[in-house]
Amino acid sequence: MSDMSQGRTNVPVAGSQQPKTVTISGSKGLEFDEPLIFEMGEEGRTGVDINPVEISDSRLGGLTRKENVGLPGLSEPQIVRHYTRLSQKNYGIDSGFYPLGSCTMKHNPRVNEKIARMRGLGDLHPLQPQSTVQGALELIDTLAHWLKTLTNMPAVAMSPAAGAHGELCGMMAIAAAIKARGENRTRVLVPESAHGTNPATAAACGFTVDSIPATAKGRVDIAAFKAKLGPDVAGIMLTNPNTCGLFENDIIEIADAIHEAGGYFYCDGANLNAICGRVRPGDLGIDCMHINLHKTFSTPHGGGGPGAGPTVLSEALAPFAPVPYVIHDGNSFKLVEDVNEADGVPFGRLKGYHGQMGMFTRALAFMMSHGADGLMQASGDAVLNANYLRASLGDILSVSFDGLCMHEVLFDDRFLKDTGVSTLDFAKAMIDEGFHPMTMYFPLVVHGALLMEPTESESKETLDLYIKTVRGLAEKAKAGDAEFFHDAPRHTPRRRLDETAAARNPVLRWKPQ
Ligand SMILES: *Cc1c(COP(=O)(O)O)cnc(C)c1O
Numbered sequence: 001m002s003d004m005s006q007g008r009t010n011v012p013v014a015g016s017q018q019p020k021t022v023t024i025s026g027s028k029g030l031e032f033d034e035p036l037i038f039e040m041g042e043e044g045r046t047g048v049d050i051n052p053v054e055i056s057d058s059r060l061g062g063l064t065r066k067e068n069v070g071l072p073g074l075s076e077p078q079i080v081r082h083y084t085r086l087s088q089k090n091y092g093i094d095s096g097f098y099p100l101g102s103c104t105m106k107h108n109p110r111v112n113e114k115i116a117r118m119r120g121l122g123d124l125h126p127l128q129p130q131s132t133v134q135g136a137l138e139l140i141d142t143l144a145h146w147l148k149t150l151t152n153m154p155a156v157a158m159s160p161a162a163g164a165h166g167e168l169c170g171m172m173a174i175a176a177a178i179k180a181r182g183e184n185r186t187r188v189l190v191p192e193s194a195h196g197t198n199p200a201t202a203a204a205c206g207f208t209v210d211s212i213p214a215t216a217k218g219r220v221d222i223a224a225f226k227a228k229l230g231p232d233v234a235g236i237m238l239t240n241p242n243t244c245g246l247f248e249n250d251i252i253e254i255a256d257a258i259h260e261a262g263g264y265f266y267c268d269g270a271n272l273n274a275i276c277g278r279v280r281p282g283d284l285g286i287d288c289m290h291i292n293l294h295k296t297f298s299t300p301h302g303g304g305g306p307g308a309g310p311t312v313l314s315e316a317l318a319p320f321a322p323v324p325y326v327i328h329d330g331n332s333f334k335l336v337e338d339v340n341e342a343d344g345v346p347f348g349r350l351k352g353y354h355g356q357m358g359m360f361t362r363a364l365a366f367m368m369s370h371g372a373d374g375l376m377q378a379s380g381d382a383v384l385n386a387n388y389l390r391a392s393l394g395d396i397l398s399v400s401f402d403g404l405c406m407h408e409v410l411f412d413d414r415f416l417k418d419t420g421v422s423t424l425d426f427a428k429a430m431i432d433e434g435f436h437p438m439t440m441y442f443p444l445v446v447h448g449a450l451l452m453e454p455t456e457s458e459s460k461e462t463l464d465l466y467i468k469t470v471r472g473l474a475e476k477a478k479a480g481d482a483e484f485f486h487d488a489p490r491h492t493p494r495r496r497l498d499e500t501a502a503a504r505n506p507v508l509r510w511k512p513q
Helices: 076-089 110-116 134-151 163-180 197-204 222-228 251-260 357-393 423-432 460-478 482-486 499-504
Strands: 155-157 187-191 208-212 233-239 264-268 288-290 311-313 325-329 332-336 409-412 450-452
Touching: 110 357, 134 155, 134 311, 134 325, 134 332, 134 357, 155 163, 163 197, 163 233, 163 264, 163 288, 163 311, 187 197, 197 208, 197 233, 197 264, 208 222, 222 251, 233 251, 251 264, 357 409, 357 460, 423 450, 423 460, 423 482, 460 482
Parallel strands: 187 208, 187 233, 233 264, 264 288
Antiparallel strands: 155 311, 288 311, 325 332, 409 450
């Protein structure tokens, strides 16, 4: 065995057994026991024959490698099989229900893919002269228009590459606006239910993070929030609907109070799927908000592709938007790329080129194929599905907060009290049942959180099977069968991983023997 295979992180938890090999090959039917690619290679084997290249020291300015890096040698069919088999082990939105709360894992409609692959869009190069990419610039401009319309905001920065990147964009605009006012504000208020990226972004921008407690109803404690306001507060970062799946009822009062104190309101828009087409965040008094195109507007994410986090900005922050952006200049579209030719005082550039063009195309295809009524139906169905889970599981799991939820429903581990089964054990048992687990241990405001987000794209049949499975497992846990849960997952290619060892002793480099 190589170093690498010994360092594999599929170390079983003490007491749990690796599955007994029931076949000679190690594979079971269509489930292949696939080694690491480094364990398969043989030196000198190759998929293509290339004439020997004379290596001279002057190539690459003398940076030529001195040693063999140990890349595995494989034939083309070996490589095709290896990656095909690995792809078959993957669990994705195309293979099953993926109720990962806060992530909006919805179906990626194939019409989006078809349009993104059209030659005039798929084969563009970002360095082409602008006169040859007028259609692409119009596409960016049209998407920007609909994002501004849906949010009722006057400006949008299209280039951020993900939600967290959009947060960076918004907080950098806030920092620039405060600096332009000649003020020094150092503190950012962040509710304790916030996604981890919120305090991380505020800290990355040099602010100190001041946490606001939640009420027993899962909302921002408005009295505690107001008590924290002061002349050093730069702003608040608030998610609405929040990460407990609840609408922040006091949001207008929060917006007014932060503005009165001279701060700005950053809204984390990751949960736009609950309110899209129904509430315009701009009407709630926000100053900036990122929109995760890969969540609300169905573009693939996770292993499926890059994200995109366009960030809408209020009039006060619009002058600080980063370059580049598209303007319509008489008869043609033009990209403003240079801070000196921009109207305001942009803080610079966040990303190479113009942002994630492929995601813009898919998101616009999603919007236009749905239309206004379709987008409203999508958010309505997303909320309906989450409340269906809530109503169907509420009697057996413990619902964290009373009342209807938005597009995700939060449970906690009180229903597992004294069973010896943890949230993690429960999630592992879900994997054996063929479901991607719900989000676990987030948000932090409840103990042992289980956050479920079904999205609008699941059928009633899928939800009913999921409900039946979760109910069955909850009954099993309550009946005292803790061992069953501690031993899960049983039916996966690898058993329970030692996540601590994987984090503490990751094997990141393979050394040829
Ligand atoms: C997903 C998410 C983010 C971060 O977005 P990325 O696109 O993953 O960077 C921020 N806040 C909330 C509430 C989220 O769900």
